[in-house]
Amino acid sequence: MATLHGLQADYIFRGTEHVVRMAVEGNLLEVEVEDKLTTDQWRGEFDAAFIEDLTHKTGNFKQFGIFCSMLESALAQSSESVTLDLLTYTDLESLRSRKIGVGPRHPSAAKTSPLSSKRYLILIYSVEFDRIHYPLPLPYMGKPDPVVLQKVIRELKEELAVLKAKPGKDFRDAEIRRLRDELQHTLEEKAVMEAALLELQEELKLTNKSSALKEVKILKKVVQSLEEELTKERAKHQRVANKRLQESRQLADELAELKVTERGLRIRVKNLTNELALYKKGHFTPLGPSPQNLSAASRGFGPSALSRASAKPREDHRSTSRDRSNSRERTGAWGSGQQRSTSREGRSGSQGRFPRQSPSPTGPRAPRFDPTAFVKAKERKQREAEQKQ
Secondary structure: OOOEEEEEEEEEEOOEEEEEEEEEEOOEEEEEEEEOOOOOEEEEEEEHHHHHHHHHHHOOOOOHHHHHHHHHHHHHOOOOOEEEEEEEHHHHHHHHHHHHOOOOOOOOHHHHHHHHOOEEEEEEEEOOOOEEEEEEEEOEEEOOOHHHHHHHHHHHHHHHHHHHHOOOHHHHHHHHHHHHHHHHHHHHHHHHHHHHHHHHHHHHHHHHHHHHHHHHHHHHHHHHHHHHHHHHHHHHHHHHHHHHHHHHHHHHHHHHHHHHHHHHHHHHHHHHHHHHHHHHHOOOOOOOOOHHHHHHHHHOOOHHHHHHHHHOHHHHHHHHHHHHHHHHHHHHHHHHHHHHHHHHHHHOHHHOOOOOOOOOOOOOOOOOOOHHHHHHHHHHHHHHHHHHO
């Protein structure tokens, strides 16, 4: 790094004016602080390894060159993020205790004398949410040596004599005017740059705000579209659920009707089976419909018969009870007729014994009831009804 000579600034530490000097030569940093009132001096030299290790311990690492630039900005007071402070050992211990949250420690008497004369130049780096302290220990060097002061005075007098010996006062005046013009021009450029910086900062704020508003609008649109899709899906699901519920209710009603129809048909089959058994035994004389009609009705259950059976289960029950009563009446009538025929046969025994007549007085016997055909017809009707559904 290039050497910086004569970089010094007046600084006020805790109400006392001090002069702070710094010099950088290669990888060596020299810092000196002098009290203007007492002329006490504190001086320290620090190499690059010490500075980088110090910054690493604070948790915010800085390279040697960057640290020197920060110290230079603090001396020139050109940046608000870096400042300086001068603390004693007691002040430094109090600061550390407050930072870690413990009570201040009191050093022993043996350590008090060398440490009390020592000073610490604190470089404070302030960021948005934190403050980092870089302490530079400066041993006490005492008051300046009179011999050195006299040497400095002699050098200054010689330099003043050389300046006075230069030809013409106008030359010095022209140089001063030139320097003043340069200073004024530099100040104007600084003002222009500060104004441009402010404008850029305002534009950046507006840009960030507008971009944030755009993102919020986009997110609102996305949320609104998602809500609309969710509402549509809910309505669709509700319609499908209602449709399925209605279909399930219809199927339940149809199943109940089919169960009632099946129950009526089973009762009818049972009655017809009993009548068939009576026919086979020859003890039944039909007084109502002919066996041919009964067998045809039992075999020919069409859609109209199924609808009547499903719509009027109670009438089937009543008709079943009537059929049972009629069958009992026909059985009784057949028994009385048989007794009368037996008496007639006893009276006409001389004529010989005739073969037994058919119990049905109406022509030939009806065809037998086929349960297998009845069950098949029933299954076929059920399949047709399911296909229609």
